[in-house]
Amino acid sequence: MQYFLPATLKELLLVLDSESKSEIIAGGTDLxxxxxxxxxxxxxLIDITNIExxxxxxxxxxxxxxxxxTTIAKIAAxxxxxxxxxxxxxxxxxxxxxxxxxxxxxxxxxxxxxxxxTPLICLNATLLLRSxxxxxxxxxxxxxxxxxxxxxxxxxxxxxxxxxKEYLSGASxxxxxxxxxxxxxxxxxxxxxxxxxxxxxxIEEIRIAAxxxxxxxxxxxxxxxxxCNTSPEPELIHRAALLVQASITPIxxxxxxxxxxxxxxxxxxxxxxxxxxxxxxxx
Amino acid sequence: xxxxxxxxxxxxxxxxxxxxxxxDLIRNELLLTGTKCGCSKGECGSCTILVDxxxxxxxxxxxxxxxxxxxxxxxxLERTNGELHPIQQxxxxxxxxxCGFCTPGMILSTKALLKKNSAPTVIEIEEGLSGNICxxxxxxxxxxxxxxAALKLxxxxx
Ligand SMILES: Cc1cc2nc3c(=O)[nH]c(=O)nc-3n(C[C@H](O)[C@H](O)[C@H](O)COP(=O)(O)OP(=O)(O)OC[C@H]3O[C@@H](n4cnc5c(N)ncnc54)[C@H](O)[C@@H]3O)c2cc1C
Ligand code: FES
Ligand code: FES
Numbered sequence: 244m245q246y247f248l249p250a251t252l253k254e255l256l257l258v259l260d261s262e263s264k265s266e267i268i269a270g271g272t273d274l275x276x277x278x279x280x281x282x283x284x285x286x287x288l289i290d291i292t293n294i295e296x297x298x299x300x301x302x303x304x305x306x307x308x309x310x311x312x313t314t315i316a317k318i319a320a321x322x323x324x325x326x327x328x329x330x331x332x333x334x335x336x337x338x339x340x341x342x343x344x345x346x347x348x349x350x351x352x353x354x355x356x357x358x359x360x361t362p363l364i365c366l367n368a369t370l371l372l373r374s375x376x377x378x379x380x381x382x383x384x385x386x387x388x389x390x391x392x393x394x395x396x397x398x399x400x401x402x403x404x405x406x407x408k409e410y411l412s413g414a415s416x417x418x419x420x421x422x423x424x425x426x427x428x429x430x431x432x433x434x435x436x437x438x439x440x441x442x443x444x445x446i447e448e449i450r451i452a453a454x455x456x457x458x459x460x461x462x463x464x465x466x467x468x469x470x471c472n473t474s475p476e477p478e479l480i481h482r483a484a485l486l487v488q489a490s491i492t493p494i495x496x497x498x499x500x501x502x503x504x505x506x507x508x509x510x511x512x513x514x515x516x517x518x519x520x521x522x523x524x525x526x
Numbered sequence: 527x528x529x530x531x532x533x534x535x536x537x538x539x540x541x542x543x544x545x546x547x548x549x550d551l552i553r554n555e556l557l558l559t560g561t562k563c564g565c566s567k568g569e570c571g572s573c574t575i576l577v578d579x580x581x582x583x584x585x586x587x588x589x590x591x592x593x594x595x596x597x598x599x600x601x602x603l604e605r606t607n608g609e610l611h612p613i614q615q616x617x618x619x620x621x622x623x624x625c626g627f628c629t630p631g632m633i634l635s636t637k638a639l640l641k642k643n644s645a646p647t648v649i650e651i652e653e654g655l656s657g658n659i660c661x662x663x664x665x666x667x668x669x670x671x672x673x674x675a676a677l678k679l680x681x682x683x684x
Contacts, residue, residue, distance in 0.1 A: 246527055246544035246590045268588075275547075275586045276567060284545055290590065316580070337657025338635065340568055342580040343587065 244284040252296045252402065256375040258289055260398045265289050267400060269312050270343040272336070273352045292345070297402055300324065306408040311347025311401045318346055318359070325406070326526035327362040327415035327434040334358050334419050334432075347401045350386070353393045356455040356498075360387070361434035362417055364452035364462055366410040374399045387459035413438035413448075414523030416515040420507050421498075430499035431455050433487075433511045437470075437519055445474050451512075456491035456504055463490050466512075475516065484512040531592040534558075534602035542589050549573045549584035551592070552599060560600035560630045564659075571658030574631035575599050581631075581638045581657070600630035603637070612682060613637055616675035617668075624662040631658045636672050645676055 247265075249255040258265065264286035268274050278284060291297055297312040300321050307323065318324060319332040319341060335341055335349070335358050349357045350370070360383070368383045372395060383404075386393050395401065419432035437449040449467050454460040466486040473479060493504035527544045530537070533556060542551055549566075552558050552575065564570035566585045573585040576598040603611040610618070613633050623629050632655060639646060639654035646654060651672045652665075660668060 244543075244545045246588070248590065248593065271588060271591070272568060272586050275588065278545075279566060288544070288588075292591070336568070337571065338638070338654060339571060339574060339581050339583045339657040340586075342577075343582050 245287045246290065247287055248290045248293045250293055252294055252373070252400075255289065255291060255294060255400060256373060256398075258287075259400060260375040267291055267351075269345040269348040269351075270314065271348075272340050272344040273348060273354075291347075291400065297347070297400075303405075305405065306411055307406045309346060309404040309406075311350075311403055312345050313347075314342060315344045315346060315349065315359070316341040323411075325362070325366055325411060325413075325415045325436065327365055327417040327436060328359060328406075329526060330417040331358045331360075331362040331419075331432070331434060334417070334421075346404060350383070350404070351393060351395060351401055353387050353389075353391050353459070355390055355458055355460060356430075356432065357460070358417075358419060358432055358454070360460040361432055361452035361454045362415070363404065363406075364460055365415060365434045365436035365450040366406050367450065368410075369405045369407075370401055371403045371405065372396075372399045373402045378402075380405075384462060389458045409438070410436060414519045416519050418511045418515050419454075420511065431493070431504045431507055431511065433508060433515060435512075435515045435519060439474075443474075445472050446470055447472075451487065453487065453491055453508065455498075456493040456508065461491065463487050465490055475520070477513075477517075480513055480516045481509075483516075484509045487512050527590055529589055529593050531594060532596040534597070534599060540589075544588065544590050546589045547585055548575070548587040548589050548592055548597075551589045552584060558599045558601050562627055562630060564627065569659070570628070571631040571635065572628055574634045574658065576634055576638060579638065579641065581635045583657070598634070598637075600634060603633065611637075612678035613640070613671075613675040616678055617671045620667050620671035620674055622663055622667040622671035628658055628660040628663075632660065632668060636675060639672070640676055640679055644680055646672070648673075 266285035268288045268290050292312050297310045299310050301308045315332045315335050349359045363383045369380050415436040417434045432454040435451050438447045440447050451463045466483045469483045493501040495501050528541050530539050552561050562572035564572035568583045568586045574581050575584045
């Protein structure tokens, strides 16, 4: 196996274009486990963590840009990012995993339980995918095709994640249930972002996304519609929670049962909503 | 593949296969066997080393990722005069070591935690050590050891 550490994005894109049997490695926290498990090695591993253009969190005119190779630890610690994304990041693995794992790796690994995915869906994030002679912006919702399957082409890299200004204001939260504090892969995770009218206090826009409950993380539009233009009381929040429950299709797997996921999501939703309406700033 | 990095304060150059894990490089080539291998899956933390001061699992790190980095293993904590590091002393005094397999990782995670947060609360200690599993001492004594180490280090600064 060859190991390649390009120093610039341009160099990376050229290599990606020419090598068919190459594979990108960022932190490697997903990839190494897969490689060690299967015993298979790609002909060439291309490490993207030396490329400065892919690292860091920057303010831009449209909002915020996050380099794909930014570590999960840096995301969790950055106070200019919305609550749901920071707490999603903070719930990943342990300090050791967060210091190495990257947000781009979490996205491209496309696990239904990836803990930054539902926050990014709530924040209506867009992904910049680049190849040597083109680039495209795609909504994060459109990126996932199934477990471990994305729209990413062989010669493309996810270079940055963009969040627009309007989603940087408003309140957001994230909750997950896992089996052991610290190093848990979530059995269910849920993120909510909402914006209330300054005058009336009504919810102007709300986005809800759930993870580990379907082959890809899912947005729950029916519940969003029910809560839009309301100032929800506990009874309405509960009715919306039932809608959330009805729109997920979890399975039994090694981590949990479908029934448990169905049951627990009601509590998670109630919990986030109550917090967002009462103390939207606590993160 | 030729890799150059600083290991425990020393400039180090090794020529190893690119698929070698940092853990195997450290144990089998550099013969620093204080770094342990428990699970090879990033879950137990016994393989913890510090890379540029941050704790990481060396079982999930390929050796080429050490290029240009500064790493610390448990062997570097002992002072040159043979005295133990205050964190090591605290672990011994509090009885926080039974079989000792988790201890190098626990101590390196503690070092990183106390560098960021010199007086952590119990919850902060639990979070800081959440990547390290101990299967025999139990966590009460380990947490006490971290608190005691924090006091020792604060004292040393004055
Ligand atoms: C002990 C342990 C606990 C964990 N806990 C959690 C958890 O609680 N929640 C969670 O969500 N995840 C968890 N993970 C999974 C993993 O740590 C995260 O998914 C992490 O964010 C992956 O990032 P990485 O940089 O390490 O990815 P890598 O392993 O480097 O890459 C993952 C995949 O994405 C591709 N890729 C990476 N970056 C790019 C890019 N920029 N463009 C195109 N393709 C790319 C790679 O080719 C590879 O196929 C855990 C892992 C371990 C080992
Ligand atoms: S051996 Fe690396 S975390 Fe267990
Ligand atoms: S002392 Fe034995 S595992 Fe911790």
